[in-house]
Amino acid sequence: MALFKNLKLNTFQIYRSSSTLCQTFDTSLLKFPSGINRIPQRQLFWEKDRKAGYNSKEQPGKIQHIKDGFKELKSEFKLFTQEIKEFIAADPLLIARPGETDLIWCFNDPSIINNFVTTCDSDHNQGYSSCGFDPSPAGRALFHGYLDTRVPKDGQVKKAGYCSIRSKRIRKSFKRETTFNWNLYNTIVLKVRGDGRSYLLNISCEGYHDITWNDIYHYVLYTRGGPYWQIVKIPFSKFILGSKGRLQDKQTRVRLDRVTHFGISCGDKINGVFNLEIEYVGLEYDPTHNEEFAYEMYKTDRYIVGV
């Protein structure tokens, strides 16, 4: 696909053994080394836990957890009273005026960087890349690091080299998880200053059922290298659905009322330093953009496309 000229994805040639849906490692697969997916996680439909085994290493003890919870009670009550006041004021944003960008995250204020989490393959010993998301010298946020495609020699990992930032799940008072509601808008706007590399924008729409927990909509962010800022506007109709990195056969539009995370990742197989400076991420409504969905889904024969 033209979108992914810098990325190679395994989209075919899965050897169907009798244990495709189980997490086993079939040694007879060694007969066909060329096109086999040997990472067990990708063969599962059922998810045991949301993090799929990649849990964070430092977990506080239970008593410490309870004590930390008590400390946060006061701020949670304040949030709750604020929510009730907003609810009674009953003034929802009913329209998005064309030409105006509503910012979700504006990185002029360095504290907003705390809403994001960085991940790279070296966190779980699957590679050697490193990354960081810090305030830049120009007063914005800088996503920087070193991308390394060397594969660690442990026999399990076949490919390496990715770094990403992702926003934390937004929560209401008392840590209740909630979602973004972007129904008013139809384009996403970013003001970035890149280094010429291509990054991948990921909009994650975790649903209710575990099959949809890994649904992420992707699109490529092409950057120019120069010292000038660029404003990138991508309509939501262009985003393409993938689950665990695999583009799905049956494509649907981004579920704008159930957006849970937004992230940017760098995985373009070029060894070296990467820098992406971001000023803001915002949303806009473009009335001239009438496209509902960019990828045509015509009826195919049964059991060929996506079940």
Added chain:
Amino acid sequence: MLFLINSNKMFFLFIMFFSTLISISSNSWLGCWIGLEINLLSFIPLISNPNNLLNSEASLKYFLTQSIASINFLFSILLCMLSFKNFFIDNLFSIIINSSLLMKMGSVPFHFWFPNIMEGLSWLNCFILMTWQKISPMILISYYMNFNLLFLVMILNVMIGTISSFNQSSLRKLMAFSSINNLGWMLAALSISENLWLIYLLFYSFFILIMCFLFYTLNIYYINQLFNFNLNFFIKISILINFLSLGGLPPFLGFFPKWMIINYLLSNNLFIISFIFTMTSLIMLFIYIRILYYSLMFYSIKLKWNKIFIKNNYLIFINIISFISLLGMILSTLFFL
């Protein structure tokens, strides 16, 4: 698209109609349960659409909640039969039977599934869920009513229907909360007489039909989409009339069923309930007026460089229905008063 064109959907639609009739006209409680189950099983193929993630999620959630309600109903019927020789009203089990039927309908203590699922359905399915699926649980409630529980449920229905629709921007959720609000009114009608409930249901189905039909032809799912159209004059007026009619504003037809219910409530000396009903319908009307005024008057965009032409083949039908909504009160005085 319309169901009658697709033969699979037509099959399930007919089974759904028959299931309600089975449920209503059965001699024993088991027959009622059978009707409810067939209703559930025949409605699921109508709403599930494997091409759309939101639709399939909504249909799965519908199946789970409704089957739990059916199981509760069957269990409580059997308990009742084992414990008592006669099915007399006002025993403790009538609360469970009523609760399971209230869950089937989407009434207040068990309403949390209703807006979520409505959010995922197309407008035609929304219409069926809001009108036809209420018939058999309502009639079964009338067979075994627990007045104490229902008075509380009525009041809660009406209050929660209005309060929850304050900050909504999705039209389907707004219709869902309006449906919960009207469920309160319908339960009040049911506790007085079944004929009154039937009249209210017919009027309500008429209003919901025209609203769903309007939104279906314009393909509108959110309030902000009302602003972005260059709607022609007749469609704007139709939306205005029908929304206000749904809210119960007097010269329109929507006031008439509410007026009748308040009349009968007062003649039965149920003053507090009628007071709460009137006050909350006022708040509901405020919410509708806010939407209408903002969409049709304040933020109505008519761009010269972006003209959208809406060719509506059903304009005559919409105009006739709006005419009935406008002048229906006068016509119905010929029948009722």
